[in-house]
Amino acid sequence: MTDTRVLLLSIPGLRSKDLHLMPALSALATQGSCVPLDPGFPAITCPVQASLTTGVNPAGHGIVANGLYDRTKKHLEMWISPDTVHRAPRIWDRLKSMRPDLKTAAWFLLQSKHASADLVCLPAPKHNADGTETMWCHTNPESLYVELRATLGEFPLHKFWGPVAGIESSQWIARSFIEASRKDPPHFAVISLPHLDYAAQRTGPDSKPALEACRELDAEIENLIEDYQKLTNNDVCIIVAGEYQIRPVSHTLFPNRILREDGLLQVTQSESGEIIDTAASKAWALADHQISHVFIDNDNDQGLVNHIASLFAHEDGVGGVIAGDELVERGLSPAPSQDQDSRCGSLVIESKCNSWQAYHYWNDDALAPSFAHSIDIHRKPGYDPLELHVETSKLPTVSIPFDTSLIRGSHGARDRNHPHETILITSRPDLINHSLTSNDIADNILAMFT
Numbered sequence: 001m002t003d004t005r006v007l008l009l010s011i012p013g014l015r016s017k018d019l020h021l022m023p024a025l026s027a028l029a030t031q032g033s034c035v036p037l038d039p040g041f042p043a044i045t046c047p048v049q050a051s052l053t054t055g056v057n058p059a060g061h062g063i064v065a066n067g068l069y070d071r072t073k074k075h076l077e078m079w080i081s082p083d084t085v086h087r088a089p090r091i092w093d094r095l096k097s098m099r100p101d102l103k104t105a106a107w108f109l110l111q112s113k114h115a116s117a118d119l120v121c122l123p124a125p126k127h128n129a130d131g132t133e134t135m136w137c138h139t140n141p142e143s144l145y146v147e148l149r150a151t152l153g154e155f156p157l158h159k160f161w162g163p164v165a166g167i168e169s170s171q172w173i174a175r176s177f178i179e180a181s182r183k184d185p186p187h188f189a190v191i192s193l194p195h196l197d198y199a200a201q202r203t204g205p206d207s208k209p210a211l212e213a214c215r216e217l218d219a220e221i222e223n224l225i226e227d228y229q230k231l232t233n234n235d236v237c238i239i240v241a242g243e244y245q246i247r248p249v250s251h252t253l254f255p256n257r258i259l260r261e262d263g264l265l266q267v268t269q270s271e272s273g274e275i276i277d278t279a280a281s282k283a284w285a286l287a288d289h290q291i292s293h294v295f296i297d298n299d300n301d302q303g304l305v306n307h308i309a310s311l312f313a314h315e316d317g318v319g320g321v322i323a324g325d326e327l328v329e330r331g332l333s334p335a336p337s338q339d340q341d342s343r344c345g346s347l348v349i350e351s352k353c354n355s356w357q358a359y360h361y362w363n364d365d366a367l368a369p370s371f372a373h374s375i376d377i378h379r380k381p382g383y384d385p386l387e388l389h390v391e392t393s394k395l396p397t398v399s400i401p402f403d404t405s406l407i408r409g410s411h412g413a414r415d416r417n418h419p420h421e422t423i424l425i426t427s428r429p430d431l432i433n434h435s436l437t438s439n440d441i442a443d444n445i446l447a448m449f450t
Contacts, residue, residue: 242422293345
């Protein structure tokens with residue numbers, strides 16, 4: 001029916017145990033339903049958002065990490081933004097194919113630039129010739145950010161990530177969606193609200209700041225739902241999907257240092273410090289929260305795969321080494337061995353639930369590359385949660401510390417005893433009444449429009 005409206009909120013760090021701090025979400029769950037949700041593996045941002053919006057696992061949509069490595073070019077891109085990186089159609093593509101009359105929105109999903117949705121917004125700072133950066137957002141329609149900026153001010157990028165990240169970014173995201181929807185509210189919209197990610201990693205998921213973040217985000221969610229319902233004058237179906245749970249961590253694994261010590265990882269010396277030489281290395285690791293993809297120079301070298309597996313098998317903090325048929329079983333790759341088009345590592349190192357993995361590959365901090373001290377999400381060969389901290393001894397200069405013990409929360413690994421680590425809340429009690437995985441959600445939504 002054309003008057004069907006679905007609002008899907010994608011919430012990293014959502015835990016059932018925190019609902020007592022979130023009265024709006026609790027009321028929604030009481031009115032409708034709340035079921036256990038398995039985010040899939042790995043439970044990290046881009047793969048989960050891809051599974052949520054395509055209905056398939058990483059082997060199908062191709063998003064296996066927050067970075068994508070091109071084996072042909074031997075080039076890694078972290079946090080790449082185009083929608084075209086997905087190898088499966090997303091909800092808005094499928095809806096448009098079924099029902100061209102439907103209007104859709106993709107709001108602040110990380111890999112949605114140039115998506116086919118009618119309303120799109122995500123950060124896309126402009127890099128100027130003089131090395132400076134101008135805050136901007138990619139939007140569809142193209143002029144939309146200018147209108148949003150005139151009404152709400154600049155998107156607060158410094159509050160979206162980094163040492164002062166906070167509720168202001170999620171506030172802007174929620175309010176900008178309402179502003180963009182005023183003239184013609186979409187029938188289906190998915191919105192990512194990142195606020196619970198910050199304090200839970202910085203100070204731990206059970207810390208006072210993390211629990212306060214639950215209250216702050218709940219207030220914004222309440223306002224967002226009320227405002228959208230007023231705009232539509234309709235019975236909107238609200239679906240809230242947790243992206244993953246953030247767990248306490250007390251240990252750090254350094255996969256690249258292990259590979260370097262064994263002589264497999266090579267570096268080059270530059271004016272800015274040591275840089276991984278991916279072309280010369282027999283193996284190196286893309287470290288991403290609680291998993292690492294290990295890429296080797298010859299994917300057919302089973303002896304090297306076995307050797308690397310043995311290197312990590314008994315390391316502290318390692319929960320498992322995934323290779324061969326298990327890559328297929330875990331939904332990471334369509335085949336046991338990797339070809340040039342594959343984005344999956346020849347091996348994947350999975351942490352124990354209390355450990356996370358740092359990208360650091362240098363053995364002497366004096367030789368660390370200059371970007372390691374910066375908030376630089378694109379040049380680092382992996383994810384760096386230490387960007388949530390700042391080395392206070394060097395203020396007012398912003399410098400990222402190397403003390404990995406500062407990180408108190410992480411995610412990505414699978415607890416096989418409790419795979420349904422987060423929750424799905426719906427406003428309709430008859431919509432879903434059983435546990436799900438993230439890639440089940442898209443088909444449930446599509447069925448509502450048929």
